[in-house]
Amino acid sequence: MQAIQLVKYSKKQPQISLNQVEPAAPKAGQVAIRVHCASLNPVDLKLTEGFPFALQKPPFTLGVDGSGIIEQIGQGEAELKVGDEVFFYTPFSETGSWAERLVIDAHCVAKKPKSLSLTESGAMSLVALTGFTAMQKLQIKPHDKILIHGVAGGVGLMAAQIAKAQGAYVIGTARRDQTAVLQNYSVDQVLDYREDNFTQLLNHIDGALDTVHDNGKTLQKTLSVMNRGGRVVSLSMPNLEDMVHLKAHLPAPLAWLIKLMNKKYFKQAQSLGVTLMPQATYPNRAQMQRLTTFIDQHGLKVPVQKSFSLNDYAVAISALKTNKAMGKLLFTLN
Ligand SMILES: NC(=O)c1ccc[n+]([C@@H]2O[C@H](COP(=O)([O-])OP(=O)(O)OC[C@H]3O[C@@H](n4cnc5c(N)ncnc54)[C@H](OP(=O)(O)O)[C@@H]3O)[C@@H](O)[C@H]2O)c1
Numbered sequence: 001m002q003a004i005q006l007v008k009y010s011k012k013q014p015q016i017s018l019n020q021v022e023p024a025a026p027k028a029g030q031v032a033i034r035v036h037c038a039s040l041n042p043v044d045l046k047l048t049e050g051f052p053f054a055l056q057k058p059p060f061t062l063g064v065d066g067s068g069i070i071e072q073i074g075q076g077e078a079e080l081k082v083g084d085e086v087f088f089y090t091p092f093s094e095t096g097s098w099a100e101r102l103v104i105d106a107h108c109v110a111k112k113p114k115s116l117s118l119t120e121s122g123a124m125s126l127v128a129l130t131g132f133t134a135m136q137k138l139q140i141k142p143h144d145k146i147l148i149h150g151v152a153g154g155v156g157l158m159a160a161q162i163a164k165a166q167g168a169y170v171i172g173t174a175r176r177d178q179t180a181v182l183q184n185y186s187v188d189q190v191l192d193y194r195e196d197n198f199t200q201l202l203n204h205i206d207g208a209l210d211t212v213h214d215n216g217k218t219l220q221k222t223l224s225v226m227n228r229g230g231r232v233v234s235l236s237m238p239n240l241e242d243m244v245h246l247k248a249h250l251p252a253p254l255a256w257l258i259k260l261m262n263k264k265y266f267k268q269a270q271s272l273g274v275t276l277m278p279q280a281t282y283p284n285r286a287q288m289q290r291l292t293t294f295i296d297q298h299g300l301k302v303p304v305q306k307s308f309s310l311n312d313y314a315v316a317i318s319a320l321k322t323n324k325a326m327g328k329l330l331f332t333l334n
Contacts, residue, residue, distance in 0.1 A: 003061040003099035014048035026074035037122035038066030038097035040320045040329040055093040063097030065089045067122025077106040087121040089283040091247035108283035113295040123328040124302040130281040131158030134233040138207035142167030150211035165298040228273035237278035245282035303327035
């Protein structure tokens with residue numbers, strides 16, 4: 001079968017190629033999936049650079065999420081059947097969705113939402129699970145003011161719709177020219193992250209999601225606009241407990257450094273009476289099933305910007321690096 005593989009880690013120029021590989025059979029607790037589509041995510045680039053450190057020995061197949069049809073079931077898996085239409089998300093050390101077939105631990109797989117196509121389900125796996133988990137942590141009540149940074153991104157668009165379905169007033173940071181489209185994705189108010197100083201324009205925010213990786217700058221400013229009792233989820237602060245579920249086992253000195261770096265943000269949050277929750281979203285079937293129920297009740301839209309074949313991997317990865325347009329990039333296989 002064909003698979004897009006990392007051949008050599010590099011920050012500047014990772015070597016990636018489309019290789020012919022032998023399909024594996026599922027072991028106990030695993031399933032094999034014929035991939036229908038696989039999404040491209042910023043974490044794919046980080047993994048090719050060796051982030052958080054080289055977790056797998058090259059060559060290995062890239063891609064962390066997607067959708068497909070169950071082709072084979074390993075021993076001990078009772079819930080899923082051959083032929084089920086599913087969506088999935090892999091641990092960082094067991095990637096492999098950018099391929100015709102994927103063998104994956106069954107607990108990372110769930111039946112897709114009935115209200116979505118297989119392509120929509122695969123396009124939103126990781127970003128919807130991330131947005132949903134974050135919005136649950138914010139414990140949103142009707143009329144809460146929810147601030148979502150990077151609202152035009154994959155995660156932001158999902159989080160905005162999920163917050164709105166719970167009755168929130170949604171404020172997002174993005175580019176001003178994206179305002180009209182964002183209104184179709186449940187964003188009530190858009191602030192331009194390049195021009196507006198949101199700390200001067202906002203206050204009494206009840207819940208916030210920070211998706212921006214800028215060494216804590218956006219996070220620290222966000223804490224300053226929160227209500228006492230407010231809740232903030234940060235995707236940029238590493239969460240060491242979540243990392244274990246992602247099978248991203250960090251060396252002790254790195255874990256120590258992360259704890260030290262996180263400490264100052266927790267201290268600032270505590271002094272302001274704000275609950276700060278770092279999140280590294282991990283694969284978890286029970287949570288994916290809760291997401292599925294939510295989607296089938298409330299609906300969730302995902303814009304797809306462009307689909308590529310596996311052969312076009314170089315163009316697709318280049319688009320992931322440089323493209324500023326909204327919507328998910330996908331590999332579609334069937
Ligand atoms: N911890 C977790 O569980 C988790 C899960 C999923 C993703 N992530 C991470 O979260 C980040 C977002 O993921 P994604 O899939 O949504 O990425 P994405 O689709 O690439 O979207 C990122 C968005 O953020 C915008 N942006 C850039 N700088 C900004 C700033 N200073 N203020 C506000 N918006 C800004 C970008 O706008 P422009 O187009 O103008 O650049 C873009 O719309 C990535 O770093 C990803 O790796 C973490």
